[in-house]
Amino acid sequence: MSRRQVPRPDVPGGWGLGDDDTGCTVLHVDMDAFYASVELLRRPDLVGTPVVVGGGERGVVLSATYEARRFGVHAAMPMSRARRLCPTATVLAPHHEDYARVSAGVMEVFRSVTPVxxxxxxxxxxxxxxxxxxxLGSPARIGQVLRDRVADEQGITCSVGVASTKFVAKLASGAAKPDGLLVVPHARTVPFLHSLPVGALWGVGERTEEALARLGLRTVADVAHTPVATLVRGLGEATGRHLHALAWGRDERRVVAVVPERSIGSEETFSRDVDDPRLVHRELLRLAERTAARARARGVAGRTVVLKVRFADFTTITRSRTLRERTDVTREIHATARDLFDALGLDRARLRLVGVRLEGLAESATSPRQLVLGERTHGWREADSAVDRAGARFGAGSVRPATLLHRP
Structure with a gap:
């Protein structure tokens, strides 16, 4: 089966296999109304009708078919408002295990085409x-193959953006929705971007958009033709330069191959229940050190730090925080885990177990690292590397944080 292509004459970019996709080797593939599409596999009788996936009356919309979206329904909207906007919609309860299963199948299709x-x-x-x-042929041809296979093997549709950078590829897939493919040739990247509103720029949220509006900037073209110095004065050094570069299609981020292994972590069951936060902080440092060392040994870094806490009555909770960049640094992992623990606000609660886990893994050699203004050339990452070398020569644990030298 060959998926249809959706021409977009309103978009100054290409949209078919005949366009020049030379150098456009970055693809962004996005499932169309994913949760709702998976639910329709259970309920084919509802295809073509407005369907909303979500919780009870006090819950929020998780997904909605495009028939429901025409009424203004969208993800994260309160269910009560969604029902008012589209009273004829069928509301379905979510089945997260089905979403995980279909997602795994889709990612397997992707990895059969490229490991990156x-x-x-x-x-x-x-x-x-x-x-x-x-x-396999040109990038656009590969995008078409992916769409065919996802539809044939998983029964759902996806939209594909083909471009020379991640930023433009993601915009292209959004413009191609639903069930479309859009190529933005490298030579037409700037005209494509300059036709868009400023809100399309990566990193422009509500406050930044308001700040741009105060400067009289409504479109990406406006941003592109504004002096960098003006943007820096109005938005700050990092944001001003970042948006100016994006407005001209400059995006240095590479696609990073995420390791299929889901996570690396460590946990510890106390010999007796613990209610002293100082002991918990100390144990979190030990677990962070162990987790970070394992990540470095495998050559990976993670973007999400997960804290696991099990109480004396065996009740278990987890809390997580996604960082701006992937890390394998002990200090960063420990600081995040400690903040997550302190945010729980436990008042001498008795704990049986704590754990630290690193998720969203990718090869550390290919993970981009943003330099911080004023950051020293050598820091904690280099210190960890020195500890690893000492451990390899003199044995694990030969160099440790002073806090961990004596176990109470």
Whole structure:
């Protein structure tokens, strides 16, 4: 089966297999109304009708078919408002195990085409297909193959953006929705971007958009033709330069191959229940050190730090925080885990177990690292590397944080 292509004459970019996709080896693939589409596999009788996936009356919308979206329903909207906007919609309870299963199948399709796959969530991912062109054809052809296989093997549709950078590829997939493919040739990247509103720029939220509006900037073209110095004065050094670069299609981020292994972590069951926060902080440092060392040994870094706490009555909770960049640094992992623990506000609660886990793994050699203004050339990452070398020569634990030298 060949998926249809959706021409977009309102978008100054290409949209078919005939366009010049030379150098456009970055693909962004996004499932269409993912949760709702998976639910329709259970309920084919509802295809073509407004369907909303979500919780009870006090819950929020998780997904909605495009028939429901025409009434203004969208994800994260309160269910009560969704029902008012579209009273004829069928509301379905979510089945998260089905979403995970279909997502795994979709990602397997991606990895059969290229090993350089960077999932962003269950239903979208970036792909670098530069190594697959000789074997499978042009990037646009590969995008078409992916759409066919996802539809045939998983029964759902997806939209594909093909471009020379991650930023433009993601915009292209959004413009192609639903069930479309859009190529933005490298030579037409700037006209494509300059037709968009400023809100399309990566990193522009509500406050930044308001700040741009105060400067009289409504479109990406406006931003592009504004002096960098003006943007820096109005938005700050980092944001001003970042948006100016994006407005001209400059995006240095590479697609990072995320390791299929889901996580690396460590946990400790106390010999007796513990209620002293100082002891918990100390144990979190030990677990962070162990987790970070394992990550470095495998050559990976993670973006999400997860804290696990089990109480004396065996009740278990987890808390997580996603960092701006992936890390394998003990100090960063420990600081995040400690903040997560302190945010729980436990008042001498008796704990049986704590754990620290690192998720969203990718090869550390290919993970980009943003330099921080004023950051020293050598710091904690280099210190960890020195500890690893000492451990390899003199044995694990030969160099440790002073806090961990004596166990109480």
């Amino acid at each position: 796959v960077e999932p962003l969530s269950l239903d979208e991912a970036f792909l670098d297909v530069s190594g697959a062109v000789r074997r």
